[in-house]
Amino acid sequence: MPIILNENEQTGTASIFSQKKKIVSPQFFSRSLTGSGKKRGLLNGAFLPCIDKAKVVRPPIQYPYKKVTVTTGTSTFEVIPLSLYIQDRLEYDELPENAECISPDTVPEDQRYYLSLTMDYMILGTDLENKHKSAYCSYDIGIICKNMYGKYEMSVTSSLCIDTGFITAQSPSIDVNMVNEYVNRLTVYDLVQATAELWDEGIPKIMNAMLETGTDIDIIVNFCRTLNNYSVNLTDYKYIYNSIQQRYPTALKAASDANLNILLNVKLEMLDRIKPDIATFNPVPWKNSDVNFSPEQITAITSPEPCCIVQAGAGTGKSTVINNRLKYLQQCGVDLKTVTVLSFTNAAANHIKEIAPAVKSQTIASMINDIYSANYSHSLSTPDTIINVLQANSELMEQNHVAHKVIRAFDKMKENTNAGLVALSNIVSSQFTELIGLLDAINQTTLELESIICYHAADQLIENTTLCRHIIMDEVQDNSIFEFIYIISYVIRHKASLYLVGDCSQTLYEFRASNPKALNCLEMSGVFECMQLQTNYRSNQNILDFANLMLTNIEANQYAKIQLHANDFHTRPFDEDVKVTYSNLPGMRKLKESMPNMLLEIKGWLEERLNKDEQVAFLAYRRSDLKVFEDIIKIMFPQASFINIVPAKNYQQTFFSKYIRLMGNDYTHKAGNDAAVEIMRHILSNKEKIGVYNDNADAALKKSISEWMTKNRELLAAKDMALQNGVITLKEFTDHAFQTLIDYEIEKNALKLRLTSMRNQQKKEQDISRYNFVASTIHSAKGLEFDNVILLYNEHDSGTEEAKRMYYVGLTRARQSEYILAYNTNKQSSSIMTAYEAVCAGKSAPDNSNVSINTDRIGNEMGETA
Template identity: 85%
Template sequence: MPIILNENEQTGIASIFAQKKKIISPQFFSKSLTGAGKKRGILNGAFFPCIDRAKAVRPPVPYPYKKVTVTTGTSTFEVMPLSLYIQDRLEYDELPGNAECISPDTVPEDQKYYLSLTMDYIILGTDFENKYKSIYCSYDTGIICKNEYGKYEMAVTSSLFIDIDFITAQSPNIDVNMVNEYVNKLTVYDLVQTTAELWDEGIPQIMNAMLETGTDEDIIVTFCQTLNNYSVNLTDYKYIYNSIRQRYPQALEAAANANLNILLNVKLEKLENIKPDIATFKPVPWKNSDINFSPEQITAVTSPEPCCIVQAGAGTGKSTVINSRLKYLQQSGVDLKTVTVLSFTNAAANHIKEIAPAVRSQTIASMIHDIYSANYAHNLSTPDTIINVLQANDDIMEQNPVAQNVIKAFEKMKENTNSGLVALSNIAGSRFAELVNLLDTIRQTTLELESIICYHAADRLIEPASFCRHIIMDEVQDNSIFEFIYIINYVIKHKASLYLVGDCSQTLYEFRASNPKALNCLEMSGVFECMQLQTNYRSNQNILDFANLILSNIEANQYAKIRLHANDFNTRPFAEDVKVTYNDLPGARKLKEHMPGMLLEIKEWLDKKVCNNEQVTFLAYRRSDLKIFEDIIRMMFPQASFINIVPAKNYQQTFFSKYIRLMGNDYTHKAGNDATVEIMRHILGNKEKIGVYNDNADAALKKSVSEWMTRNKDGLAAKDLILQNGVITVKDFTDYAFQTLIEYEIEKNALKLRLTSMRNQQKKEQDISRYNFVASTIHSAKGLEFDNVILLYNEHDSDTEEAKRMYYVGLTRARQSEYILAYNVHKQTSKIKAAYEAICVSKCAPDINCDPKDTDIIENEMGETA
């Protein structure tokens, strides 16, 4: 029998994947700064900072301290504000780690000077027409010396060049040769990396230096706003929160409004304070005869704590625990009508309704929408439609002072979701009535605005009649930080218990603003009782041992420390259940032409599965890779059945609102004419101006125009008669006509979303067991399981936290066996291949000359353990 790796062996092999020391590179700020494969990024190589005033180049963007992408003409500029220095003087208890001594040894220690050089900002420019890249830099120069109190005082100046004359003029104790030698050997790459390391390790020190120096509320708030730009360690946020709360409590509210992570810490402390008042129940002995539960599941099901987090690893029975939790609450005397279960998907919510009809089951978005709809009569729209409508209406832009701020906040959301949410939240917090008035005027809202308005008006909004005393949330790792803030605020208001179930290591939806750090923040807060589910009921131990290698190196798992164990013992050799092949590709775009060879290499394995009538599922990150796999498999196995279960994407249409914004002023209605024909001709005659460049978009536009004409022909004709009678003006008529376009666009998008969701759910629920081959993206396979899995593993991108979490999900889908097709570009060695071979040795697989006596000993030890 193969060996189940003990913790020491597992940790040793996992170190193959782990970095010996966390390496921070310019990619911390943007992948645009460095290249991929053989491509050289603009910072790779000898790109030196400017030290000549005459060569300093002014930035092409007026205010380079907002993280945005700006397009002018044929050029796009990616603006990256990098500086953490909000004030120009700081007082450190200890010398900053990046400080370079610039005084000779003859100078006394307490009179020596030090130099700190980091980046202020970088702007990357791309001229698409001339295919030319450019870079604009600004630098922070910090000059440090000890003051009379023994503190290290740093004066910071920002400039477009490093002014050596200015540095050396600060004191006769500064050696010009030492300055020149240090500055001349630095590249911009070095400075960006140093700045990234400052973001990763130096934030608490900078925060303390600001407070030691003496600061004001505005600077603290600006500092907290700046932290929204990039990823900051949770422990740093905890330090910042505690520092402000203890030393500048008057600034805490404003700081929390500027940064969602700080706001989350504020809400967690309030939750801790009201825990004694939260609804509880009297626990009773659990009666269950249906399923044999593990001790960890029983603990999770029966916990009487008012605030719980069930840290549930892949395949550990999350749904079973939630279903049983509902039964246990009922056994303990809880009326299920007072229980709300919030799921991530409508399908999961509907499942709860089926098994527990009395429970209020929905998604968090629908919960917020119900509350919002009970108070406001706004149509649910999209940010792009609202932007277009506002920009097309000069009267609204002039009369409502928050309109421009709403547009800026939505635009900011495209660059950084949390920064955009903070901006919207600040509008709601300071100008609530004006914001609601604006939405009343356009009769539109968005999911983001709904949650923010419900949060800020929580104490005065009408809520549905159902009485909530207990909240259960499933798949919480996929919730955004603001959704956590909203729910905790809801719990504080209603003094309801909160029971969270999820796995940080399976967070895949960061493009929807989900963030594993949000749940990590709750885990480390001390407010919640944390319980682990580590027994996997899906995969055998061989598969789990391999998945645990990646799991142990996922940053999001740092608090739960989940390590998966199979529910039963496996008698097969490790190399029979898990296989890895590695391919070194000659170029980043060579996968398509090499995939036939990669699959041909495992043809024997595939033949065996097909002959045994076993299903094989192919998982990959990109949809395009699934199509390549499908084409090859259809040629290799022409008689085999195949299904792709990837859901269709939903694309929002903004043809009409964009037309009104860009071309509305050019349309003039002539009384007596058919307005639908006029507008149709005007739209189609200017379709390129609203972004219609291909046949698919052209067909979609024509279909939408036709549907709109059919729906509104009679109404506009009736309105035209009123115009002819002089009751309304041409402008009134045009406004009415344009409003029908907007209403159609909103309804069309809502209908498309419903239909796409319904079709995708039907696709996910269909019986796929009759197919020989299944293809899916890793994201779409989350929550599913398959007999045999082929996982396409791109080793080049596998070191990022997002990639680790994604491949962990991929590696925990198989029940019986998995085959990892790993590849990289111009890399002769492979980490995943090395780890695989190390496990084969450690598990004493039969093909590694294992002594049968050792196997007997292992079996005996496992029996005793069991």
């Protein structure tokens, strides 16, 4: 029986899971801000505000209030703005929480002065030659008098220099020693931590202050734009949207253009207004097949609502629901030719085509590409190739000023996807004609530009003549926020129904711009009917109970509140199905050396599974750990079969475009020479300048040159003959030669992507059930299931929301049993072991069906970093 979760009742074994206040760490601003004010990390206990900053190298940045990375010479600088305040002066009804009294106790309460110290910005520098790192900090010092009704005056300083003249001139006088004592006991970690908490809690207060005081629209828009860089609470965005809409409606368009989360709220309200006009169908009694569906599945399959979200937990039969939703629509008289199913992968899209050939099935990227290709002939390229091509063409850069903005937007995307997309969106909306002219000139585009152009120019573009009346989207948690905006806009334009299926807690692809908060925003909007699938058809209840502990404290699950329960009755003891061991390592780099002992300790468990002819999967975050596991297993069980199912990575090559950008002006063709050989020799003689530093890169470059020469040598010879005959100029010849390099690079990258995708799909579709051992990253194992699972659990890095979602996926892959190999460098007790022991104690109670465990703190117990 499942553990009963009770937020109010606390039992002896459950007290460990009691509520703990959410902790916002300095990594709210940047993952570079490691450390916790102790011995290790950038923000260690020795990093004090009053260090000598004259020794720290600073970049030539006049206004460091944008989150950017700048490279000058041999140094790279990461600029991290920290100040929440947009104006020099804001009024509050109460003192800031971190303000400390700096007046003598004898001074009357209403005349006392308070000091408040907050971070302004940080600049992290890295010398690329010797890898030396340094950090520069700037602070805001506030002197507040309570009888001024909390007026907060700030003086921005480049270092902590207290103006003693100002202090001593006050009446009553301010105790300078108390000021110095306050400042000297603070570490940079303390300040960044406090500032992160201000960001996490103070955004609505700041927006309210700006709106009440009639702040200029440009400042409000800039504030909204800045929020793109940080993980802001959804409720804060909802507040910002509602506040601007109600109190400053003329600023809403500009604010939504500056921030995708605000734009998503705008689109959701528009969707809510047109819901009565959305295509529906006449529901009929469902002609059920012989399959025994659960009531929650039947509800999801037959819902007549025009906007639905099926919040489907791991192993709850998402594919079954989608397949039968299509059958039900057909039973209700819907022509499947008017149904579009959008999947996250090509493999999933192909599966839908097999079971329902009439349905239009594709990925959202291919849907947008189809629309774009029907209107423009640009080749699909990559941001890096476009940047290189633009920077190599000085004439085009001078003639078309939007080129500089495109380059900056692409660079910004590398730092923050949403901020980069906002920048591209602003270019498309304000300089559409110039941008299309630029893309025409280079005959290139990117997936990002395609989606934004199709969004802004939707009313002008030719679309497929087949009418789309119903849209079904699978694995929606993996879509980006802009993809949600695009699809909702598409639905509004075509008055189509929208049926979404996914699980926010399984969002793993944030490096591809997927964001669980985007789906959360839809869940909390009130526009969609939300239905939960919580019956798991894969794992036994013991496995699910342990996964539920993690699931309860995943932030993305705050609206669905999914808790999984098994489809069958299970009586095995908990500690037979779920086991946890903890290894205390002398250092995180010692994992590779420790893994043989970790696996040797569970050899008996492994032998027991092999003797029962059961499969064992090893899941880890890093690919390198899988190789270590493979080597050990092949020694321990030489007769056992083994397969690694991790897909190959696809690396985009930009050798040629980078060569043209950096060395193109140095190449001069001599009429009558073999131009292909000339270019080959020029590239190879400058290969270090284009980033070829190792044997693998050297081999890849030489292979690319060989393929390019095979395809273009004769063409260049013909162009050379035209040059000799005076038909074309030397510049025209060089431009043509370089264009062949660019065309090859674009085609090569597209071909590599297709081949890698095809091979990876073949690898995933092969029959892996016949192997004794399977190795996979947790990301690659998503959607798969195995008899038994060994999960490598890095407790040190398990506290982030991203890590909690990843380990939740890992904890829900096993059918029969799982073994968690946890490790850390903490000499004290392990949090995951403590949680595990508490569950074991609860499960061993005489009637474990009545054990009540408050699991609110389990995200901290199982995922708190050391």
